[in-house]
Amino acid sequence: MNKIGIYIHIPFCKSKCPYCDFYSLNSDCNLQKIYVEQVKKEIKSYQNVSADTIYIGGGTPSTVDGKEIADVINTAKKQFSFNDGEITVEVNPSSCTKDFLENIICSGVNRISIGVQSINDNERKTLGRKSDANEILNAIRLIRSYSIDNISLDVMLGIPNQTKDSLKNTLDFCIESGVKHISAYILKIEENTFFFRNQQKYNFPDEDATAQLYEFCCQYLNENGFLQYEISNFSLPGFESKHNLKYWNCEEYLGFGPSAHSFFNKKRFYHINDINSYLENPNVTVDDGDGGDFEEYSMLRLRLSKGLVEEEVLRDFNFKIPEEMKKRAEKFVENNLVVTDEKGIRLTSKGFLVSNYIISNII
Secondary structure, eight states, X not given: OOOEEEEEEEOBOSSOOTTOOSOOBOOOHHHHHHHHHHHHHHHTTOOSOOEEEEEEEESOGGGXXXXXXXXXXXXXXXXXXXXXXXXXXXXXXGGOOHHHHHHHHHTTOOEEEEEEEXXXXXXXXXXXXOOOHHHHHHHHHHHHXXXXXXXXXXXEESOTTOOHHHHHHHHHHHHHTTOSEEEEEEOOOOTTSXXXXXXXXXXXXXXXXXXXXXXXXXXXXXXXXXXXXXXTEEESTTOSOHHHHHHHTTOOEEEESTTOEEEETTEEEEOOSOHHHHHHOTXXXXXXXXXXXXXXXXXXXXXXXXXXXXXXXXXXXXXXXXXXXXXXXXXXXXTTSEEEETTEEEEOHHHHTTHHHHXXXXX
């Protein structure tokens, strides 16, 4: 059996950012301890499963006691025969303390993802971010002092009043900080957010301006050695996120905690966004249907810069990329949105901007 990925959701934050639609809530230490015990209970319900990636996301995992996070990681490592692999924890600069790092690193954490979003003070204030550039840089230095060099920074495109110059300022900071991975997400105004309820108060870049920011970001990062391997992800060679690649390669994973999704034994299922329900019974999930067929595989793989690879399709499905799919893809070649050749089908950076439309048409 192939080794799977493990995602563990930590749904606690000190405050809610105006753009955030992830499931999170404020809590006290007692609730966090109770929650950790329930996550461990759910983890222990699985038998004879091996994993080689663990990802602790949120919420803000670094707002929880590092000992609690380490306890969850150690439980997962033992239950899923985790001997060697990638263990990532998300942190915010303001809560990335020496005590927190010392505890999680003892559990084998070897990759840290930091939520930066922007390095510009006016943009950070709009996004509800508490720390400044110096605090972010100090967090990176502190992480490195514990011999963790595999660091990823999240940045955001389409922030109110964002310009090419302000984005370049953020990207320059990320590049010069020496990190190995950068995720660049286009801001989406989700319905259940402060930004959605107050759109008229903010000067959001329009679609054309956001597209220009994205294209600049892709080109600038590539020029500085960060290769785009997925719509929103860039890394130095060899530092791609092994855990996230499981999602895009249609490999199996288990998600623990409210709102967490799983793809396991060719079935998709998830926990509802309700911590009380989870605390009552952490093993209750909602069936989300079958997964892993060629259509789903194609949809996920076309998010990657390598796209649908002919020899890999043949290996995994015992047939080649269907000719009708290639013909549909060729319609987008002239406008430099898609590349089709003997290797397969893949979207360009320009094509990634309208990926949902292109992928749905190709499939």
